[in-house]
Amino acid sequence: MRPTVQDVARHAGVSLASVDRVLNQRPGVRDKTIAKVEAAIAMLGYVKDISAANLxxxxxxxxxxxxxxxxxxxxxxxxxxxxxxxxxxxxxxxxxxxxxxxxxxxxxxxxxxxxxxxxxxxxxxxxxxxxxxxxxxxxxxxxxxxxxxxxxxxxxxxxxxxxxxIDNVAAGRTAARLMGKFVGGRSGKVALVAGSMLVRDHVERRLGFEQVIRSDYGHMHCLPVIEAQDDSRRVQEYLSECFEAHSDIVGVYNMGAGNRGLIEVLSGNVQEGRTAIAHELTDHTRRALGAGILDAIIHQDxxxxxxxxxxxxxxxxxxxxxxxxxxxxxxxxxxxxxx
Structure with missing residues (x-):
């Protein structure tokens, strides 16, 4: 059983009132008494139950x-x-x-x-x-x-x-490592999608991702970040325009939300070998992963x-x-x- 304040008082040879004063750091307690109570607490391994006290x-x-x-x-x-x-x-x-x-x-x-x-x-x-x-x-x-x-x-x-x-720099680096392994030796561009560069998690994911791509996968080039405000319709619109402007995109990394727009674009722009990595396992990303539309999901609980x-x-x-x-x-x- 867990030691109680009564156990502390008995072990220290002091009153319950003295133990209470020491535990709650109230004035009017002699240094000798404080030392006895603290020694008893250490000896017994007593831990104050804050929830019970609050109740x-x-x-x-x-x-x-x-x-x-x-x-x-x-x-x-x-x-x-x-x-x-x-x-x-x-x-x-x-x-x-x-x-x-x-x-x-x-x-x-x-x-x-x-x-x-x-x-x-x-x-x-x-x-x-x-x-x-x-x-x-x-x-x-x-x-x-x-x-x-x-x-x-x-x-x-x-x-x-x-x-x-999560450590978002590490998450971005992880996404880049997966991208590099999935893409292999094929040269091309990587489309980057974020909600906004005004939030630190997206900034750090981009930083980590580009660090690894630049250092270890020089045959791939990261395009400027598409800031779509985590809105599926904007992701669909802006990414479609990106695909039209760049025919050599070998990978897509969505570091934010709006994955339904990403999935819609990828479903209508099937290209052999194009890798897609996104964040957060949800009902729609789970289905897209099972269908092979997405290749990997980075998730946090x-x-x-x-x-x-x-x-x-x-x-x-x-x-x-x-x-x-x-x-x-x-x-x-x-x-x-x-x-």
Whole structure:
């Protein structure tokens, strides 16, 4: 059984009231008593149950998730994972709110963050767009002692309590390695599609991808990035125009969303040997992978990311250590054979 405060009091030879004062860092306790209690805690391996203490005090955690709205399938999957966690959050007196803002809109995101009352919220998780206004809004929360984690996409100019997501440079490098292996020795161009270069995850994926292509696959050339705002119709339109302008495209890498537009274009522009790699396993990318329209999918576990964000926020509030490696979001690779 886990040691209790009663065990600590008995082992230290002090009253329960003294143990409570030490645990909660209240004044009026002699140094000798503090030393006895701390020694007993170390000897017994006692860990304070913050959730139980909060329950007894009527304290509730309130967390806000600020995410993009729209048709992005991965973001809608992320929203479903947040809703799933909300169903069980009342058990440990946790309230979770979801706020949705237009994607890639720094002004709207900053306004949503500024609207969060720091006296109400215990922590914030945000899918961030790089903008000065967003950084300033996040800094305001931090100045008011509200822990913040960036989710999926980081803002290096803002010192968040944690970033929860895959290593996007490594993801881009992984996509390039797969592209090089699939394309082989054939020379040609690679079409790059992104949502926006205003989000760090897409910038880093492009960086990693082009690093590997330039260093190891000099027979391939990356075209300028098509920024399609993660909109399927724009992806379809812009990529179709790209195919018309370049007859020697041997590969396509979509580092953002809008995969339905990508699949539509590839379905109507069948070319032997053309490789297509995209991000996030969804219903439509799964079908396209099975049909051979896409060759590989790079994926991240949205449920893991939501749960990790909450664990990190709670740990920051409770000043508890996290389990090493538990919060690492791994890059997953899917091909037709391991669906």
């Amino acid at each position: 007894a005090k009527g304290i509730a955690y309130r967390f806000a998730f600020v995410i993009p709205e729209g048709s992005n399938s991965f973001m809608r999957g992320l929203e479903r994972e947040i809703e799933a966690v909300k169903q069980y959050s009342a058990v440990d007196r946790t309230e979770i709110s979801i706020y949705k803002v237009p994607p890639f809109d720094g002004v709207a995101l900053a306004a949503a963050l500024d609207a969060l009352d720091p006296k109400r919220y215990s922590g914030v998780a945000v899918v961030a767009t790089e903008a000065v206004a967003v950084r300033d809004a996040l800094n305001r929360l931090r100045r008011n002692n509200v822990p913040v984690v960036t989710l999926i996409s980081d803002i290096p100019a803002f010192q968040a309590d944690a970033y929860v997501g 949205a449920g893991h990311e939501v749960r990790s964000a909450l664990r990190i926020l709670r740990a920051k509030i409770e000043k508890k250590a996290l389990v090493a490696g538990q919060e690492m979001i791994r890059i997953e690779i899917y091909v037709n054979e391991n669906l």
